[in-house]
Amino acid sequence: MILNQYENTVIKNNKLPVPWQSQKALDELSDFLQQNWEQRAVFYDDGEVTSKQQFLSFTGQKGIKTQNYIGTIVFNGQQLNIFPKMFRTDIDDHETDELDQKHLMKNLVRWLEYCNKVEYPFISISSELSDSDDLKEFFITLYIGYVRNALERNLYYQYEEETSDCRSIKGKLDIRDYVARKIPSGMGHQFRCTYSKFEFDNQLNRIIKFTCKQIFNVTSKKNQKVLRGILTKLDEVSLVPCTPADCAKVRLGSIHKNYRIILSMSKMFLLNQLSDYTMDTNESFCFLFPMELLFEGFIGGFMQDVVGNYGGKVRLQQSDMHLIEDVIYNGESLGAAFTMRHDILVELEDSIFILDTKYKQVSRFEGNPEEVLKIVSEEPKQTDIYQVCEYARKRNIKDVYLLYPMFRYEENEPTFPVGKSKGEQGTISIHFIRLPFVFEENEESTMQMLRKVILDIFNIKEMG
Numbered sequence: 001m002i003l004n005q006y007e008n009t010v011i012k013n014n015k016l017p018v019p020w021q022s023q024k025a026l027d028e029l030s031d032f033l034q035q036n037w038e039q040r041a042v043f044y045d046d047g048e049v050t051s052k053q054q055f056l057s058f059t060g061q062k063g064i065k066t067q068n069y070i071g072t073i074v075f076n077g078q079q080l081n082i083f084p085k086m087f088r089t090d091i092d093d094h095e096t097d098e099l100d101q102k103h104l105m106k107n108l109v110r111w112l113e114y115c116n117k118v119e120y121p122f123i124s125i126s127s128e129l130s131d132s133d134d135l136k137e138f139f140i141t142l143y144i145g146y147v148r149n150a151l152e153r154n155l156y157y158q159y160e161e162e163t164s165d166c167r168s169i170k171g172k173l174d175i176r177d178y179v180a181r182k183i184p185s186g187m188g189h190q191f192r193c194t195y196s197k198f199e200f201d202n203q204l205n206r207i208i209k210f211t212c213k214q215i216f217n218v219t220s221k222k223n224q225k226v227l228r229g230i231l232t233k234l235d236e237v238s239l240v241p242c243t244p245a246d247c248a249k250v251r252l253g254s255i256h257k258n259y260r261i262i263l264s265m266s267k268m269f270l271l272n273q274l275s276d277y278t279m280d281t282n283e284s285f286c287f288l289f290p291m292e293l294l295f296e297g298f299i300g301g302f303m304q305d306v307v308g309n310y311g312g313k314v315r316l317q318q319s320d321m322h323l324i325e326d327v328i329y330n331g332e333s334l335g336a337a338f339t340m341r342h343d344i345l346v347e348l349e350d351s352i353f354i355l356d357t358k359y360k361q362v363s364r365f366e367g368n369p370e371e372v373l374k375i376v377s378e379e380p381k382q383t384d385i386y387q388v389c390e391y392a393r394k395r396n397i398k399d400v401y402l403l404y405p406m407f408r409y410e411e412n413e414p415t416f417p418v419g420k421s422k423g424e425q426g427t428i429s430i431h432f433i434r435l436p437f438v439f440e441e442n443e444e445s446t447m448q449m450l451r452k453v454i455l456d457i458f459n460i461k462e463m464g
Contacts, residue, residue, distance in 0.1 A: 149258075208234065
């Protein structure tokens, strides 16, 4: 069974795949998600400090609720695809019949091209990723791209201990063996020694080779061709079964830091079970991304490209100020507290702009004034408005911007509402702005729409 759902959707127990409906199956699914949660740092830092998985929540009626993570969960051969809520056509749209993974993949690749909050060099391999039809293929392509680049840059050798009988002493001599066994046996010319050899056939390379063998039959012909080249380079490495626990035993120095993500991704693939069929009763894998991170990273990265062309400086997650500059206790200064982090800070022509991305569904700012006032009063979070007003006060600026994503198929709004917050230091203007975010067949059109909104924010006149 393949089930398509949006983020933040409750799925009742009787709507789940039948093999998931028992409490035992849900407990096993929870454990499986927990294991993958602990490996998510391979792909991104979502800022979540909780150790308990946040991919899905399990409701009291034995159902589940999707959270703000999009992607695919396959467990015991049953598949749940979670799509961005902004794939809806409007706030009341709940239809999922027309959702497909290829459309999700195309958008994910585009967002990641501009998202600098993840580790992958997406821009350099985006053309390869665009061929991926699903997230399994997507991550396999990433993995073998990393492995290929690492092997081309520098092969990994490691000192490994070996114990054997030698004709001359090297390393550490086993004196007890020499006195108790070798001399009485007339073998005084042999020395049992433990020494280190600089080996290409080491634990890390065995893990990589085994992982590549595991994914070979479940990937595209194009990726299989790359894997053949990788396996040829690893021909001298022993092919032995490896487990996620084996990955934890490998220690990498700073000189081989490019192998760290390969080791982590290897652990992720070994943790998951992949079959060579589209669906198999034993197949299980979990590939999920946090949408808030993707929205913030995409908008910030795109803005860097646009505003940078006009001499502006765009900084993401700027944190050079504190909400509390000093804490005093018993007359002693303890230092600052509560670091202020701006999603996007722009410096342009001696002006500072503070912009906060909010991945929330907000209705279209269009219609009669009463409708617009109702949207501004009810849909943005009050805490978000307090936050940006405090940013303005601390930075001594008069304009702040709350940036929200637009729904699928929407055109740019002709104008946006501006909230006025009066205070002793003057009036702060809170700009509520919705941005194009979902790419359809005409990707260039979406790019141009987004570019226009950004230029309007900064009152930049288009060059040429």
